[in-house]
Amino acid sequence: MNKTALITGATSGIGRATAKILADNGYHVILTGRRKDKLDEVEREILRTADARVLSLCFDVRDRNEVSKYLGQLDGEWEDIDVLINNAGLASGLSHIQDGDIEDWEKMIDTNIKGLLYVTRQIAPKMVNRGTGHIVNIGSIAGKEVYENGNVYCATKHAVDALNKGMRIDLVEHNIKVTAINPGAAETEFSVVRFHGDKERANSVYEGFTPLYEQDIAEAVLFAVTRPPHVNINDMIIMATAQANSVKTHRQ
Ligand code: NDP
Ligand code: 8X3
Numbered sequence: 597m598n599k600t601a602l603i604t605g606a607t608s609g610i611g612r613a614t615a616k617i618l619a620d621n622g623y624h625v626i627l628t629g630r631r632k633d634k635l636d637e638v639e640r641e642i643l644r645t646a647d648a649r650v651l652s653l654c655f656d657v658r659d660r661n662e663v664s665k666y667l668g669q670l671d672g673e674w675e676d677i678d679v680l681i682n683n684a685g686l687a688s689g690l691s692h693i694q695d696g697d698i699e700d701w702e703k704m705i706d707t708n709i710k711g712l713l714y715v716t717r718q719i720a721p722k723m724v725n726r727g728t729g730h731i732v733n734i735g736s737i738a739g740k741e742v743y744e745n746g747n748v749y750c751a752t753k754h755a756v757d758a759l760n761k762g763m764r765i766d767l768v769e770h771n772i773k774v775t776a777i778n779p780g781a782a783e784t785e786f787s788v789v790r791f792h793g794d795k796e797r798a799n800s801v802y803e804g805f806t807p808l809y810e811q812d813i814a815e816a817v818l819f820a821v822t823r824p825p826h827v828n829i830n831d832m833i834i835m836a837t838a839q840a841n842s843v844k845t846h847r848q
Contacts (some may be wrong), residue, residue: 598648600628600633601821602667602677604657604715605684607634609784610734613814614681619646621818626651626674626678628666628684649673657684665712676726679809679821680719682712684732686748687790697775701748708752712759720763723772730773734813737780737833743842749790753778764830773828775820780835781845782808793810805838833848 601618605611607629615625619642629635629651636654644648651674655662670677685708689700716731723729738746739753757776764774787798801807813834820829838846 598624599678600624600626600676601679601681602628602676602715602719603681603683604628604711607631607671608848609810610779610782610813611681611683612638613810614817615684616642617811617818618679619648619650621822622648623679624673626653626670626677628653628655628657630654630656630843653755657715658706660710660714663711663714663718663753667715675722675771676801677719677729678721679730679732680716680723681734681817684711684715685734687727687786688792689737690745690749690790692822696748704752708749708754708755709759711834712756716759716763716828720767720772724767724770727771729767729770730775731763731767732775732777732817732820733763735760735776735778735841737835738806739776739778739780741835741842746842747799760831765819776831777813777816777820777828778831778833779808780812780833780839780842781812782813784810805845806838807836807839808834 601623601731603611603615611667615627620627627635627638632654635654639650640651653666655666659743681767688703689697709770733756735756738750742750760776767774783802787801788795791797816832816834
């Protein structure tokens, strides 16, 4: 029987690739994101290749009322979520703490921490009621290490790391798996967003080495969610071969 996966931030990058790979592997998928045109595009792509049901929900994870409106009333064929992929997130800005833009900070904290919590608060109780489920949190190498100028983004991903561990402890007695997938540099829209649309600066992040691609992370998610019932992948760090850690990348 098909399972259902809810993927936040499915309009681009890792979330989009994850939605596609899950749909190609027998999951019905719920896609979320703020950009309706992109949601429609991803939905069309999935329906072209996969024998899956798709539900697209356009909302901002920072808006608690919207999260509750869209995810609190899932019913019928969409009621039972087997897998939640908490992926929606962003970096905004890259500056020393004394120069940081408070708007950027709020965006990151509200999306990466509070948004993830709002979504989880809607879905986790349903998993508890059913006595089954799997939550996959997309963290980052920035949740394991801190790098210059990364301050607030790193703090939000350290929070995701802590929440991942906390969720696992709280949900273990309900047979719910909790997994963190922590990528290093992956070439998506991430850096364009971080640098507020400056594509040249964004491209320079990936110059001189082969970064990760969204598909690399999607494959790791698929691996995690397809382990047998007695196996949980707690935590995975995935880096480009040329990136030793947050601060050392070998560029040609
Ligand atoms: P993208 O910018 O390509 O994708 C981000 C996704 O998040 C988009 O679908 C975007 O959708 C969604 N999103 C952002 N803000 C909101 C919001 N307020 N409400 C709803 N959806 C939102 O980047 P990635 O695919 O790279 O990022 C996905 C996750 O991976 C993030 O959590 C990121 O921190 C993490 N990550 C990325 C790495 C990288 O190097 N790329 C490395 C490590 C972790 P929309 O704009 O339509 O709302
Ligand atoms: C994104 C990867 O290295 O920019 O989480 O923090 S990094």
